Amino acid sequence: MSNTRMREDEFLEGIKSHDRRSLAKMLSLCEKDPETANVLLDKLEKKTSHVVGITGSPGVGKSTLISAILDKMNGKNVGVIVVDPSSPFTGGALLGDRVRMQSHATNEKFFIRSFANRGALGGLSPSIYEACDTFESFGMDNVIIETVGVGQSEIDVSNIADTVIVVLSPDNGDEIQMMKAGLMEIADLFVINKSDNPRSQILLSRLRAMTAGSKEVPIYLTNAVTSEGVERLVRALDSRFFQILSDGTLSQKRRKRLLNHVKSMIRRELDRLVQSFEIDGISPKEMRDHIIEELCRKKRL
Amino acid sequence: MIKVMIAKPGLDGHDRGAKVVAKALRDAGMEVIYTGIRQTPEQIAQSAVDEDVDVLGISILSGAHMKLVPKILELLKKMGSNMPVFVGGIIPKEDAKRLKEIGVVEVYGPGTPTSEIAEQVRKFVEHSNA
Amino acid sequence: MNNGELNEKYKEWDKKTEEILKKYPERGEFKTTWGGETKRLYTPLDVGDYSNIGFPGEYPFTRGVQPTMYRGKLWTMRQYAGFGNAEESNKRYKYLLEQGQSGLSVAFDLPTQIGYDSDDPHSLGEVGKVGVAIDSLSDMETLFDGIPLDKVSTSMTINSTASILLAMYMTVGEKQGVSREKLRGTIQNDILKEYIARGTYIYPPQPSMRIITNIFEFCSKEMPLWNTISISGYHIREAGADAVQEVAFTLADGIEYVKAAIEAGLDPNLFGRRLSFFFASHNDFLEEIAKFRAARRMWAKIMKERFGVTNHSAMRLKFHTQTSGSTLTAQQPDNNIVRVTIQALAAVLGGTQSLHTNSRDEALALPTEESVRIALRTQQIIGYESGVPKTVDPLAGSYYIESLTDSIEKRAFDYIDKIEKMGGMVKAIEAGYVQQEISNRAYEYQQAIESEKQIVVGVNKFTSEEEPLKTTLKVNDDAEKEQIKKLRILKKGRDNEKVENALKRLENVAKSDENIMYPIVDAVKAYATIGEIANVMRKVFGEYKESITL
Ligand SMILES: Nc1nc2c(ncn2[C@@H]2O[C@H](COP(=O)(O)OP(=O)(O)O)[C@@H](O)[C@H]2O)c(=O)[nH]1
Numbered sequence: 018m019s020n021t022r023m024r025e026d027e028f029l030e031g032i033k034s035h036d037r038r039s040l041a042k043m044l045s046l047c048e049k050d051p052e053t054a055n056v057l058l059d060k061l062e063k064k065t066s067h068v069v070g071i072t073g074s075p076g077v078g079k080s081t082l083i084s085a086i087l088d089k090m091n092g093k094n095v096g097v098i099v100v101d102p103s104s105p106f107t108g109g110a111l112l113g114d115r116v117r118m119q120s121h122a123t124n125e126k127f128f129i130r131s132f133a134n135r136g137a138l139g140g141l142s143p144s145i146y147e148a149c150d151t152f153e154s155f156g157m158d159n160v161i162i163e164t165v166g167v168g169q170s171e172i173d174v175s176n177i178a179d180t181v182i183v184v185l186s187p188d189n190g191d192e193i194q195m196m197k198a199g200l201m202e203i204a205d206l207f208v209i210n211k212s213d214n215p216r217s218q219i220l221l222s223r224l225r226a227m228t229a230g231s232k233e234v235p236i237y238l239t240n241a242v243t244s245e246g247v248e249r250l251v252r253a254l255d256s257r258f259f260q261i262l263s264d265g266t267l268s269q270k271r272r273k274r275l276l277n278h279v280k281s282m283i284r285r286e287l288d289r290l291v292q293s294f295e296i297d298g299i300s301p302k303e304m305r306d307h308i309i310e311e312l313c314r315k316k317r318l
Numbered sequence: 319m320i321k322v323m324i325a326k327p328g329l330d331g332h333d334r335g336a337k338v339v340a341k342a343l344r345d346a347g348m349e350v351i352y353t354g355i356r357q358t359p360e361q362i363a364q365s366a367v368d369e370d371v372d373v374l375g376i377s378i379l380s381g382a383h384m385k386l387v388p389k390i391l392e393l394l395k396k397m398g399s400n401m402p403v404f405v406g407g408i409i410p411k412e413d414a415k416r417l418k419e420i421g422v423v424e425v426y427g428p429g430t431p432t433s434e435i436a437e438q439v440r441k442f443v444e445h446s447n448a
Numbered sequence: 449m450n451n452g453e454l455n456e457k458y459k460e461w462d463k464k465t466e467e468i469l470k471k472y473p474e475r476g477e478f479k480t481t482w483g484g485e486t487k488r489l490y491t492p493l494d495v496g497d498y499s500n501i502g503f504p505g506e507y508p509f510t511r512g513v514q515p516t517m518y519r520g521k522l523w524t525m526r527q528y529a530g531f532g533n534a535e536e537s538n539k540r541y542k543y544l545l546e547q548g549q550s551g552l553s554v555a556f557d558l559p560t561q562i563g564y565d566s567d568d569p570h571s572l573g574e575v576g577k578v579g580v581a582i583d584s585l586s587d588m589e590t591l592f593d594g595i596p597l598d599k600v601s602t603s604m605t606i607n608s609t610a611s612i613l614l615a616m617y618m619t620v621g622e623k624q625g626v627s628r629e630k631l632r633g634t635i636q637n638d639i640l641k642e643y644i645a646r647g648t649y650i651y652p653p654q655p656s657m658r659i660i661t662n663i664f665e666f667c668s669k670e671m672p673l674w675n676t677i678s679i680s681g682y683h684i685r686e687a688g689a690d691a692v693q694e695v696a697f698t699l700a701d702g703i704e705y706v707k708a709a710i711e712a713g714l715d716p717n718l719f720g721r722r723l724s725f726f727f728a729s730h731n732d733f734l735e736e737i738a739k740f741r742a743a744r745r746m747w748a749k750i751m752k753e754r755f756g757v758t759n760h761s762a763m764r765l766k767f768h769t770q771t772s773g774s775t776l777t778a779q780q781p782d783n784n785i786v787r788v789t790i791q792a793l794a795a796v797l798g799g800t801q802s803l804h805t806n807s808r809d810e811a812l813a814l815p816t817e818e819s820v821r822i823a824l825r826t827q828q829i830i831g832y833e834s835g836v837p838k839t840v841d842p843l844a845g846s847y848y849i850e851s852l853t854d855s856i857e858k859r860a861f862d863y864i865d866k867i868e869k870m871g872g873m874v875k876a877i878e879a880g881y882v883q884q885e886i887s888n889r890a891y892e893y894q895q896a897i898e899s900e901k902q903i904v905v906g907v908n909k910f911t912s913e914e915e916p917l918k919t920t921l922k923v924n925d926d927a928e929k930e931q932i933k934k935l936r937i938l939k940k941g942r943d944n945e946k947v948e949n950a951l952k953r954l955e956n957v958a959k960s961d962e963n964i965m966y967p968i969v970d971a972v973k974a975y976a977t978i979g980e981i982a983n984v985m986r987k988v989f990g991e992y993k994e995s996i997t998l
């Protein structure tokens with residue numbers, strides 16, 4: 018059998034029987050051919066993982082924190098999705114988050130996968146929904162997603178994650194600026210990482226002052242390098258999951274995620290159509306009408 | 319889209335070559351996962367399979383290549399992968415020959431132009447997809 | 449002629465030359481390794497008032513750290529190489545001592561340098577490879593068996609596990625009846641450049657700096673003759689830095705260590721005298737000479753102006769130089785002899801205190817004996833035949849050399865200021881800034897070679913079909929097995945309860961702010977292994993993961 022091919026039914030069997038290599042291949046399919054991936058996903062049993070999104074400026078310690086979280090997740094199955102930016106010029110990308118998690122590379126309970134954002138805005142990969150569904154169908158207890166962490170508009174993670182952690186660090190001077198740009202609203206938990214830096218206390222009181230009055234968002238202090246405070250964070254994540262499961266928040270979130278998944282599928286098809294159109298001598302309006310016609314004609318994508 | 323992993327087994331920290339190659343492949347439009355230094359054969363093989371990369375590049379300068387490369391190939395095989403693997407570093411000719419015999423697709427010595435490596439990586443991928 | 453007249457003359461000449469260029473254009477653009485402009489001609493206009501360069505042996509030491517330089521004594525020709533296991537090395541040391549050498553250098557294998565025991569999975573294939581394998585005090589006892597430690601000076605290339613190996617060396621000395629304060633030698637102990645370039649780090653920068661500070665303090669009390677650090681630009685340069693970056697990052701590391709020493713309560717007037725540096729010498733001959741001169745002047749200024757040092761010998765930048773391994777080519781390896789000659793000559797004209805010349809076949813494998821000999825002969829020819837050591841700093845006053853020296857100094861100080869603004873070298877490293885600057889330069893250099901803007905003879909020009917040099921990369925696999933066997937026996941035979949207790953105490957001290965050297969010494973005495981000791985600290989301090997900033 019060749020390296021890159023695996024038959025569809027083999028995928029399905031593999032995923033069902035918890036075969037690591039099938040999971041790897043299925044995730045590649047999500048990137049290469051998301052339509053087929055969606056067809057296959059429909060044939061798999063739906064399971065629910067706690068999907069945790071982690072966002073924050075570059076360098077605050079997101080990847081290191083994930084590694085520390087994995088240390089405290091013994092016994093659980095965890096899928097990790099890390100996203101890095103693609104170059105808008107060459108399309109190439111350097112995927113470097115994995116470096117910080119390599120001590121877990123051979124742990125059979127964990128599965129780490131790197132994605133390039135391939136031009137997608139919002140700090141995630143264009144196939145993020147399919148990838149996340151794949152991990153869930155595989156039976157992961159948790160799925161952790163690390164966003165690109167460059168833009169200020171990385172709020173897409175709240176469209177997919179059940180719980181969003183916004184990570185801040187006292188090293189980054191522009192944190193408060195970031196908060197104003199919308200990250201504040203999506204945070205379910207704040208982590209102030211690099212607690213070994215004495216200035217983390219100042220950041221803590223500033224953040225407390227800023228969040229006072231709005232919905233109550235807990236703040237955790239961690240040192241991702243030595244794992245200090247990480248156990249508490251992990252326990253908080255677990256209890257939050259039970260909380261949102263029982264109070265109906267989770268089903269709300271899942272509904273939102275489903276809608277966003279659908280939107281992303283439609284957008285993908287739309288993009289494809291727009292790209293494939295000859296634009297010579299056609300007005301924008303005519304083009305739109307053609308595309309809509311095309312979409313309707315093709316009822317089933 | 320070609321996905322490559324550049325891995326550095328062994329304990330030496332001489333990552334100049336590995337980084338230059340990683341950067342060149344990225345600039346050639348590929349998605350490159352660089353593992354960082356000090357990776358065990360187990361970490362490298364498992365990561366390459368999990369990431370389902372099209373090609374694996376191994377950079378070794380510590381002189382431990384005859385132990386580490388065969389081990390990585392053996393592990394990949396065990397995991398059911400036959401992805402193309404290339405090696406870069408200070409590799410004596412007779413060792414390079416031996417490595418190719420056991421399945422390494424190419425061995426690059428110091429001074430190989432990165433453009434040549436990028437071009438060949440494309441070929442390895444075409445070849446393994448054929 | 450005064451400057452005004454000279455300026456007029458210069459303009460005239462320049463104008464005429466521009467005319468000639470229309471007919472006979474130059475070969476291309478000329479630049480320094482850091483991309484600065486190299487002018488067609490340098491004149492007194494480029495150097496300002498250089499009557500203030502000063503004198504050798506006097507502040508700011510631009511012309512050398514001693515008044516007589518090589519007229520008194522040639523530089524030390526120091527060639528070192530690593531040998532497999534402790535027994536072999538011990539034999540070699542005894543041979544060298546019989547030959548009248550009194551300085552020993554020890555190279556350790558990578559597991560020892562990174563705090564892994566020989567049976568650790570990380571050590572596979574690496575045991576005894578680039579130096580001796582030391583797992584415990586027992587191996588160190590073998591290494592120095594029958595060597596009177598009060599009679600020798602030992603230089604150890606060791607960084608993140610320097611505390612442990614120093615403790616072992618000291619203990620071996622005590623067992624021989626030589627007290628600590630009599631021991632002489634050096635540990636490299638320069639952890640910052642490990643993060644920047646060389647890669648044998650273990651813990652994150654902050655706790656590593658704490659360990660170094662503890663070593664400084666310990667040695668100032670217990671081992672006053674010991675040189676506690678050798679600040680190294682060599683590996684920074686070899687990782688792809690240009691000459692300015694090499695100077696800037698090395699001196700910025702130096703600043704960080706002096707700050708740490710002062711924090712530990714040491715007097716920089718005394719501590720400064722125990723510092724030494726280690727640089728690379730590359731192919732751009734004149735630039736390299738200027739680099740060494742600039743570094744010397746900068747360090748003197750830093751010690752005096754920034755740290756308020758008044759003792760002149762604490763301002764002197766003394767350095768070892770090694771020719772550049774990364775400029776040697778696998779193609780046409782004999783050409784490397786010429787490269788090494790140029791580089792060695794630059795180091796001597798730059799005023800080095802000691803020199804290692806590389807062997808021609810290093811780009812291929814471990815050097816042959818013949819190659820090692822040629823490398824040493826190269827130094828001897830420079831020393832005894834070339835005539836350059838006859839006078840001190842012979843190139844001083846060259847308009848170009850002086851102008852380059854000034855501009856390297858200026859640019860390097862700009863970098864140092866920038867690093868200071870980031871909060872110092874530790875912060876700059878954590879942010880990946882320094883690594884990225886170097887990696888960018890390395891990539892640019894590679895691109896320049898590929899586009900043939902940079903010619904490398906025998907690689908991208910003047911290539912020829914050739915018979916490859918016979919290489920010898922002999923790997924003794926038995927060494928690994930034997931070392932592991934010894935380790936197993938050791939672990940069975942020692943008092944394991946004592947080991948446990950010592951490690952427990954080490955953990956407690958690591959968590960406190962007491963000096964960590966004392967419990968390390970106790971653990972070493974109980975025959976705890978390097979891996980066991982390092983693991984305790986890994987648990988407390990965490991492990992450093994490199995910043996991937998390509
Ligand atoms: N001192 C300290 N450094 C940390 C901590 N967490 C992460 N770092 C360092 O911060 C840098 C960036 O970490 P990384 O996980 O790559 O950040 P990301 O870009 O947010 O994923 C690295 O050098 C880490 O070692 C921490 O808690 N304390």
Ligand SMILES: [Mg+2]
Pocket residue numbers: 079080081113114163
């Ligand atoms: Mg990251």
